[in-house]
Amino acid sequence: MKSAVLVFPGINRERDMARALKLASGHEAAMVWHAETALPKGTDLVVVPGGFSYGDYLRCGAIAARAPVMDAVRDFAGKGGLVLGVCNGFQILCEAGLLPGVLMRNARLKFICKDVHLRVERSDTPFTRGYNAGQIIRVPVAHGEGNYEADEETVKRLEGEGRVLYRYCSADGVVDESSNINGAAQSIAGIVSERGNVLGMMPHPENHVEDIMGCTDGRGLFAGLVAHLENAA
Amino acid sequence: MKARVTVTLKSGILDPQGKAIEGALKSLGVDGVASVRQGKVFDIELSGSDKAKAEAALKDAADKLLANTVIENYRVELL
Numbered sequence: 001m002k003s004a005v006l007v008f009p010g011i012n013r014e015r016d017m018a019r020a021l022k023l024a025s026g027h028e029a030a031m032v033w034h035a036e037t038a039l040p041k042g043t044d045l046v047v048v049p050g051g052f053s054y055g056d057y058l059r060c061g062a063i064a065a066r067a068p069v070m071d072a073v074r075d076f077a078g079k080g081g082l083v084l085g086v087c088n089g090f091q092i093l094c095e096a097g098l099l100p101g102v103l104m105r106n107a108r109l110k111f112i113c114k115d116v117h118l119r120v121e122r123s124d125t126p127f128t129r130g131y132n133a134g135q136i137i138r139v140p141v142a143h144g145e146g147n148y149e150a151d152e153e154t155v156k157r158l159e160g161e162g163r164v165l166y167r168y169c170s171a172d173g174v175v176d177e178s179s180n181i182n183g184a185a186q187s188i189a190g191i192v193s194e195r196g197n198v199l200g201m202m203p204h205p206e207n208h209v210e211d212i213m214g215c216t217d218g219r220g221l222f223a224g225l226v227a228h229l230e231n232a233a
Numbered sequence: 234m235k236a237r238v239t240v241t242l243k244s245g246i247l248d249p250q251g252k253a254i255e256g257a258l259k260s261l262g263v264d265g266v267a268s269v270r271q272g273k274v275f276d277i278e279l280s281g282s283d284k285a286k287a288e289a290a291l292k293d294a295a296d297k298l299l300a301n302t303v304i305e306n307y308r309v310e311l312l
């Protein structure tokens with residue numbers, strides 16, 4: 001799996017991401033500066049990492065979403081290429097129009113930095129095939145604007161088309177108001193595009209991939225991507 | 234030429250920051266505050282003098298960057 005990790009000013013999770021990708025695939029990820037107009041040849045996966053691109057000025061992800069490299073990402077996604085956006089990366093993908101909706105301020109206005117539980121809603125996608133449907137995983141979140149909102153019709157479509165892949169839940173898998181950490185519509189933590197090749201999620205699977213991190217539940221996402229691409233090749 | 238673009242949240246969009254400000258105003262004892270919605274103001278200087286062109290450019294700016302039209306409305310004014 002050849003991955004390209006985008007780097008914007010103010011991003012700070014790109015090295016965690018590159019480390020997780022290397023661990024899962026054995027290949028060093030290419031770091032791609034935002035001013036580039038093309039992705040490295042043979043890129044299998046584009047990752048938009050977390051952080052605070054442009055200091056969250058204007059709106060989270062708004063300025064990064066208009067960077068030159070995003071045109072190349074749009075082309076890549078248009079051809080069915082796999083794109084993963086985590087945290088600020090999710091916000092950037094929404095602002096870029098690659099995913100519907102928007103990430104609003106957390107309903108309780110607090111920046112949330114802790115481990116949360118997620119329910120994997122299905123296992124038949126490149127982004128979830130490393131898990132079982134219904135599996136509960138524990139991964140960290142660190143965001144102030146993770147409250148996913150979209151108009152009613154869009155949320156209905158996301159649900160109807162099975163495009164919600166990750167949902168906030170309790171340790172035993174209960175999805176309710178108390179486990180919905182940021183007030184997101186339908187407890188949405190991660191969604192895919194209509195074609196299923198672009199995933200945006202607020203939690204950080206890349207931060208739970210090694211024993212030293214205290215948990216390896218995030219590995220499945222990366223292992224699944226590697227398995228998907230190996231099968232496709 | 235000076236212009237102002239005002240960006241506001243669409244009605245029905247939850248505005249937790251506005252709510253917090255509303256609460257603070259009430260606890261300060263400011264009378265008669267029914268509700269608060271927070272928005273953004275951009276004061277922009279334009280180099281040309283053609284008003285129609287300026288308005289078109291500002292709309293372009295708002296659509297492309299200043300507002301997220303999924304959740305926000307905007308108003309363009311030439312001052």
